[in-house]
Amino acid sequence: MLKVMMKDLIMNRTALVANLFIMGGFLVFMSSWEEGAPVGTYAFFSGLMMAFGPVIIVTREDKFKAMALGCSLPVTRETIVRSRYVLAIGLAVLGILFAFSLAALAPTSELSAAELFRPKIVLRALSVTTLLFALLLPFTFRFGAFGLILVLATSQVLGIVALTMVKLTRSSVDKRFVDSIGRAVGSLYARLGPVGFDLLLAAFLAAVLLASYGLSVWAFKWRDL
């Protein structure tokens, strides 16, 4: 597994570093808003942007038609998928630490290290990254770069349809839906306390990752290269 991870890192190092700095630039700008970006919003966007690092590896492999090379080496497809997930988790953690450090160290930033490096905020950013790459990776393993486009385009279309429906029916179902999720999370938080809630969230993320990993292994096994 380490060999596959090293291969991926060496083959994609420029793209990964470039991604880190491009996203980092935006995050520094965001942290410097005069009115001050709420720390939760900053954590959300950090998580969102750092989720694309792991996806870059699979889509670039597709772009250079290098998947056949990787799968001609003496490794199983399951090992390839496993190494990508481990790498994804590593990149997510490093990416978020990088994003938070940027905001903490940038002279123009309105956010402080004490605000950012709280377990709750780090976990929030990690949750966004994990959920996003857990959603994207099975599609990219099955369909390559097209899988990424497929998920993003489908999400856009579904969002447009949902908003149009809400607008046309003059219903407040969207607001009620979001509110009900918020209430459920709030009630869980009240019942479990901060530590219990964070542990439950970590367990939920681990379960999502495992399900996504299983789906990716299955999807990649069926892919003809």
Place this chain on the structure above:
Amino acid sequence: MGSVEPVLDVRNVTKVYEGFTLRDVSFSLPQGYIMGLIGHNGAGKTTLLSLILNLVRLDAGEISVFGLDHRREEVAVRSRIGVVHEVPTFFSSLSVERAAAVVARFYPTWDEAGFREVVGEFGLAPNKKLGRLSQGMRTRFALAVALSHRAELLLLDEPSSGLDPAFRRDLLERLSGIIEGGRTSVLFSTHITSDLDRIADFVTFLRQGRLVFSTTREEVLERWFLVKGAPDLLSEATSSLFAGVVTGEYGFTGLTEKLPELRSQVAEGSMIVERATLEDVVFYTGRSGKEGMKLHGHSS
């Protein structure tokens, strides 16, 4: 010569795509020999090589490599195989030596000194980025990698296309040299049949996803004949004896493996018989009598 143990055994292999099916292909390659895989573009050569590497799923049939199931034992199998893909698949931003170092980690048998030697012989600059190499040079690089982990089976997909004639000849000589020890076997696909005339021990011919034959090169050359004659020799009975015919204004040229039957049906001296080359076999087998007529119709 090596032993007769098959290093590669392909049995009733079928792969169905929309618009193309590789159907019921069987052949075996003994250890220490070179087999050429020939056929027109789209005949299924790359699909077959991808199936052997388990890059593509089998719909039916079995493939065993070194006596091992190519799916269940894929790591053991692939660690003993060297591959050159039709389209070189390395990232273009890496240098020659960096890309090789990435691959070398996967092979305990990697011979770094051997790699450097081959790179030098192939005229590759170790620091040059792969993206700046020509197609032929990238193929040379892929070959250098395939040759440097002491593979026991080399699978080469059109390795000689894109190479200049001098290097192509050098490559063929190198492949001949590799099998001399009897340890390594080579399966390479090509549409340049003259390459096979030089080095192939066995020839496997695919046409439109079906196996036409898989046999020794000598047998192909002994079995097939090119027959030329006047158009009136092509009766319904004689046409059926040809695997392919191309007709012209003043005569026809046909490929047959049924020369005695043909001779019994036509007058002595009314046709010219020549031994067919591999190129003739590939060219004419691709054309039925009717297609030959059409071809003539278009060209005249």
